[in-house]
Amino acid sequence: DTAVSQTPKYLVTQMGNDKSIKCEQNLGHDTMYWYKQDSKKFLKIMFSYNNKELIINETVPNRFSPKSPDKAHLNLHINSLELGDSAVYFCASSQGRGWEQYFGPGTRLTVT
Amino acid sequence: KQEVTQIPAALSVPEGENLVLNCSFTDSAIYNLQWFRQDPGKGLTSLLLIQSSQREQTSGRLNASLDKSSGRSTLYIAASQPGDSATYLCAVYNFNKFYFGSGTKLNVKP
Numbered sequence: 001d002t003a004v005s006q007t008p009k010y011l012v013t014q015m016g017n018d019k020s021i022k023c024e025q026n027l028g029h030d031t032m033y034w035y036k037q038d039s040k041k042f043l044k045i046m047f048s049y050n051n052k053e054l055i056i057n058e059t060v061p062n063r064f065s066p067k068s069p070d071k072a073h074l075n076l077h078i079n080s081l082e083l084g085d086s087a088v089y090f091c092a093s094s095q096g097r098g099w100e101q102y103f104g105p106g107t108r109l110t111v112t
Numbered sequence: 113k114q115e116v117t118q119i120p121a122a123l124s125v126p127e128g129e130n131l132v133l134n135c136s137f138t139d140s141a142i143y144n145l146q147w148f149r150q151d152p153g154k155g156l157t158s159l160l161l162i163q164s165s166q167r168e169q170t171s172g173r174l175n176a177s178l179d180k181s182s183g184r185s186t187l188y189i190a191a192s193q194p195g196d197s198a199t200y201l202c203a204v205y206n207f208n209k210f211y212f213g214s215g216t217k218l219n220v221k222p
Binding site for chain 2: 033
């Protein structure tokens with residue numbers, strides 16, 4: 001069984017559209033994260049949730065809105081997509097804050 | 113603000129060589145440091161995690177060391193194999209979040 005899963009794996013969409021990426025972990029972890037990896041492979045934290053509570057919200061445009069319906073899920077909704085949003089988005093989880101992280105396979109978002 | 117640097121950006125070695133990857137960070141008040149590998153088109157796989165109170169961790173052919181006072185960590189790979197070819201990233205945890213380096217792309221030639 002996949003520990004951290006993301007859907008979809010690939011997402012191609014046009015500018016201005018709204019899209020969502022889903023993340024689920026079956027590890028029983030309390031903390032989940034969203035990261036963005038740009039074309040230079042640099043990985044940057046976007047959001048972090050601990051027990052469904054938002055604990056980190058980096059300087060991300062408010063077009064990005066995370067939602068955690070329960071501890072096992074952290075979804076990312078993006079409104080009014082822009083060309084610069086094209087990147088690979090990774091979900092990760094850890095047992096607690098600062099514990100070892102486990103990553104999902106990533107979602108490659110391409111905005112045309 | 114924490115900054116993490118990995119040098120070199122790319123490394124190519126013949127199979128069988130021992131090698132060292134470097135990671136440096138600007139703020140030594142870290143909680144822990146984690147090494148990952150990333151294969152092309154894939155997610156990150158955790159290799160080793162070193163707590164701030166530890167000096168090193170070992171897993172198989174991998175050995176990671178941590179010198180907090182100097183802001184450095186090294187990942188030692190013994191007897192490298194073509195299957196070790198990947199990008200290796202380090203991440204430090206402080207200020208309630210992980211800060212990642214930009215990675216070292218390793219190519220082990222058969």
